Amino acid sequence: MTRGMENTDSAIRLRLIDSTLFMIDRDGIDGARLKDIVEHANMTTGSLYWFFKNRRALINAALAERFVRKMRSLTDLVADAFSKDADLGDPMLILNEITVQPNQPDRVEARAERVQVLAAALEDPVLAKHVADIQRQLLTQISEIIKEAQIKKVVRSDVDPYAVAVMMQSTAIGLASVDLAKDLMPDLAAWNHLMDVVVHSLRA
Numbered sequence: 702m703t704r705g706m707e708n709t710d711s712a713i714r715l716r717l718i719d720s721t722l723f724m725i726d727r728d729g730i731d732g733a734r735l736k737d738i739v740e741h742a743n744m745t746t747g748s749l750y751w752f753f754k755n756r757r758a759l760i761n762a763a764l765a766e767r768f769v770r771k772m773r774s775l776t777d778l779v780a781d782a783f784s785k786d787a788d789l790g791d792p793m794l795i796l797n798e799i800t801v802q803p804n805q806p807d808r809v810e811a812r813a814e815r816v817q818v819l820a821a822a823l824e825d826p827v828l829a830k831h832v833a834d835i836q837r838q839l840l841t842q843i844s845e846i847i848k849e850a851q852i853k854k855v856v857r858s859d860v861d862p863y864a865v866a867v868m869m870q871s872t873a874i875g876l877a878s879v880d881l882a883k884d885l886m887p888d889l890a891a892w893n894h895l896m897d898v899v900v901h902s903l904r905a
Contacts, residue, residue: 714752714762716742721763730760761821765828768818771811772835803876804886812877819874840866854905865903 720742724733735756739746753759803809822829840863847862856865879885886892 710752713744713748715766717744717749717752717759718763718766720744721759722767725760725763733760735759758825761817761825762828764814765818765821765825765832768814769831769835772839803892804889808876809880812873812880815874816877836870840870843869851905856903857905860903 717738720738721733723741724738728734728737735746735749738759739749749759753762818828818832822832843866844862847856847860847865850856851858851862879887
């Protein structure tokens, strides 16, 4: 098998990725050893290198797979919450949910993971396609929520729904740049007030 065919046997590849995620959760990224990963997957080191160029490529693929799974879960939740049969309520609350309380540990961790995946995707065309596909799906769903809110005259009709969706996603990614040091994070009350102003400006 050539390097360009490294994704043809998805079942074996996925087994290695699942094993890697297990080891990352147990021992951390630095502690996840190839020996433990292949033993847990009941495979050989040779089979690992058949699919992945090196340890870093395997770790990146595992983190990317986790990211894609989380994003798929999020898109499913968004779809369920804002289905035709669901009570839309106040759709602008989704913006608050994404942007407020940026210093929560789970959100900091999620942003760090997302940045790692995006960085890895720049060097991996297969990964880039997976991430772009799931990102496209999420942005489309959020855009539909905004369109529905415009129909119900909750959101201003002169704003582009897709632009709002991208703004929401970009805000979350941008916050990763201030996660590098505690002193870079803005005052929480000031940040939340700013987000309230942004949401208010979008209301009809």
